[in-house]
Amino acid sequence: MSAPDPRKQKASRSVIDRLFEDASNVWVTHYSCESFYDRTDGRSPRITSIAVRKLDSGQTVSFSIHQIAELDGIDLSGITEHYDALERKMLDEFFAHVGSHRGMKYLHWNMRDINYGFAAIEHRYRVLGGEPHFIIPDENKFDLARLLIDVYGVGYTGHPRLTTLLEKNKIQPRDFLNGASEAEAFEQGNYVGLHQSTLRKVDMIANIAGRARDRSLKTNTTWWEMHGGRVRTFINFAAESRPFQLTTGVASIIGLIIAFQPDLPSTLWITATNWFVPGP
Known part of the structure; x- marks a missing residue:
């Protein structure tokens, strides 16, 4: 395994340290969606839930398709029929939250592009007829997955990295769904399970970031x-x-x-x- 580059290591450790020094202005963010693999119709994946967790207090705000359905008096079995309208309302609430918290920083895991990331959420909102009034600047987005590669080296854990890192550090994966399980849950209409998994993942990401910050994160990278x-x-x-x-x-x-x-x-x-x- 190649050792981390000293300059990148120092820079990324500094980024993590600064995020915790400004923890009251940092949201840990994750979301779940329809599978984006093996798609042949070109349609963007539907989003099922989004969670944002304050790095300092752990207070979490979530946006979920089944919660919107409940407010509209629609039971779980009726979500598919009204999905676009419910998803639009869910994203209305998410972007209203983002717009009312301008200047915040967002710590995430691999939310980098139009396939899966902030750009994918923005695109989906526009597909549904919405228009974000505020877009999170790229300089306010921090990908923990990439930061850890810089700190510990590319082979610091196995694949998929989040799952193997949880195992290595004995972080309990309660309610956690991997990519394949999330796709299956969506097909089965298990929106509650997807929401619980999203909530669990923002907690896990914050946990991992905290261990990286205090130098207690266990990896496959040796001291040498x-x-x-x-x-x-x-x-x-x-x-x-x-x-x-x-x-x-x-x-x-x-x-x-x-x-x-x-x-x-x-x-x-x-x-x-x-x-x-x-x-x-």
Whole structure:
């Protein structure tokens, strides 16, 4: 496994630290939707639920198709018939929430593109006749999945990364549905299960982020790999630094002299070293 790049590691750790320093203005975000694999009709996947969790307090706001249906007096069996109208109302509420909390930062897991991400939610809203009055700026979106790759290296856990990372850290996956299980739940009309899974995932993402921040996250990356960048930096410095080479050369010579002349006073080492090593 390749060691993380020291510069990217430092930068991404700094990003995570800053997010927790500003935790009152950070929302952990996730959503569930119809499967976006093996789609041949070109239609965008329907969204079933969205959750946003405050990083500092854990307070969570959620938007779910079955909750909107309940408010409209529609039972679970009738959701499919009214899905577009219910989904539009759900997304109305989500974008109203985003618009009323401008300037917030959003920590997420792989929500990066039109296939699955903020752009996919925006596209789906427009398909349903809505128009977002406020779009979250890209600089306010932080992908924890990519940050962890920068911090721990590309092979820090197996695939799928979220599932294997939960197992490695013994984080209980109660109510958690993986991609295949979510697709099956959608086909079965298990919107409550999808909503519970979404709520659980924002909690898990926050948990993982917290462990990465306090350096307690368990991964497959070894200590040597984690610190390999610093070792390489030291070696490069030693190879290029004349003062360092002079110092180590003098130390080696004096060490040999003392080895063969053990009766020499110990002050010789200190005196010689102070003479050869440049001052500050």
